[in-house]
Every structure is written in structure tokens, then in C-alpha cells.
Amino acid sequence: MNQWPGLSIERWLVLDTPYGAPSAPLVLGRVGSIPVLFLARHGEGHKLPPHAINYRANLWALHHAGVRTIVAIAAVGAIAEWFAPGAIAIPEDLIDYTWGRAHTYSDGRDGSALRHVEFTQPYAMRVRAALQAAADSAGVAVAGAGVMAVTQGPRLESAAEIRRLARDGADMVGMTGMPEAALAAELGIDYACLAVSVNWAAGVKGLGSIHAEIEQSIETGMRKVRAVLSEVLPM
Numbered sequence: 001m002n003q004w005p006g007l008s009i010e011r012w013l014v015l016d017t018p019y020g021a022p023s024a025p026l027v028l029g030r031v032g033s034i035p036v037l038f039l040a041r042h043g044e045g046h047k048l049p050p051h052a053i054n055y056r057a058n059l060w061a062l063h064h065a066g067v068r069t070i071v072a073i074a075a076v077g078a079i080a081e082w083f084a085p086g087a088i089a090i091p092e093d094l095i096d097y098t099w100g101r102a103h104t105y106s107d108g109r110d111g112s113a114l115r116h117v118e119f120t121q122p123y124a125m126r127v128r129a130a131l132q133a134a135a136d137s138a139g140v141a142v143a144g145a146g147v148m149a150v151t152q153g154p155r156l157e158s159a160a161e162i163r164r165l166a167r168d169g170a171d172m173v174g175m176t177g178m179p180e181a182a183l184a185a186e187l188g189i190d191y192a193c194l195a196v197s198v199n200w201a202a203g204v205k206g207l208g209s210i211h212a213e214i215e216q217s218i219e220t221g222m223r224k225v226r227a228v229l230s231e232v233l234p235m
């Protein structure tokens, strides 16, 4: 999601961080009377590929600006039957297949303390429950919970890779969920994800064009996301 209709923008916050610049200026505004902050993780014009996003700068900037709850919006490919394109889900767990990304603040440099942060439940129950309640009150069906696989991208997966993710227990696949969720955990931010199924993952329903499918389903899914987000506040 690169913009948030219903958000009345009050100002932009351009922050530098010890880890470099975030993907974009932070947008400060309100939905109704509730103050919110929005960050487009792919940058202005959606130019940053998933592996090149500066996740540490993004999470550091949000934390510095006072954010203690994050709802991450993610377009994903569906692996599980129950998650047809156009549906939304509130994942309950994840598996990280990414590599080579700056993925921790506990990197042993600059005297940072070594912390083995707990990650048993990557997605905060409190935020997941708030999202479910918001969906209920907006009259939007949530297809399920499920496990998110996070791949490196930017290419999509091969059919065999998706069969492996299915065997591993993944229900959906995206490219930006990690290290985002882990960095949020390191900072003590309650983090949950609203996942939008925009296509069947590679090979799940034959070998048709994934991009054509995304074009068809993304607007349906994003309409649901906007409806949920307008109900979810305050948390």
C-alpha cells in the first residue's frame, strides 16, 4: 500500500537514523480524530525492491517518532486453498527465507548489547485481535490466520519452491515481512500484518500469468484493507 485514502495529512517528517534514511518521509496525519503515522516501505513511487528496503532505518524512525503499534500491509501470493485472491488474512506466524538483509540491531557493533529477542509469536495477539474486531465491525470477512513465508524476491518463486513452502507449512508468501517483524520485536513494538492475497502462488492453480491475476484482484483486496483500517483505530 503506497497511500492511505481517509488519511488527512498534517505534515511530513524527514528523519535520518543511525542506520541511514528510511524508505520515505513519515506521513503524520489523522484518520478521523486518531493520530497515525504512515510509511511507504517501498518508497515514493514504489521503487525500492524488497531486498533493498532499509528495514532498520524504517523501524528505527517509526520507533523514534513514538510508534508502539504497527499494522503492516502486505500483498502476498496464496498457497492455501482458503486464501483466494482478493481475500485478506491476519497471519499468526511466519517462516523467514530471506538472506543478506541487515536484519538486527544486535549486530555487535557500536557496543550494542547482544539480545536474543523472543520471537515465538512474531505477530502481536493484541494487534491481531484489534484487526479482527475491526474487520467484524466493517463487515469484511477475514479468510483466516495462517503462516506467512517470506522470500527474498524480487523475482516470484518457482512452482517447486512453492511446493516446498507448502510442505514447510506456509499458507501465503510475501517478500517484506522479514526482517521487519523481527526488528519491531527488538524495539518492543507490537506488530501485526494484514495480508492481502493478490494471486495464487506459482503453480498452485496451473501455470497462468501471475501478473494478470494480480491486476485483477489487488483492488478488491485493497478495498477490504481500507475498510478494516478505517475501523481499527484507536488501538
Ligand code: HPA
Residues within 6 Å of the ligand: 075, 076, 077, 078, 151, 156, 157, 173, 174, 175, 198, 199, 200, 201, 202
Ligand atoms: N510471491 C511472493 N511475494 C508475493 C507474491 C508471490 O506470489 N504475490 C505478492 N507478493
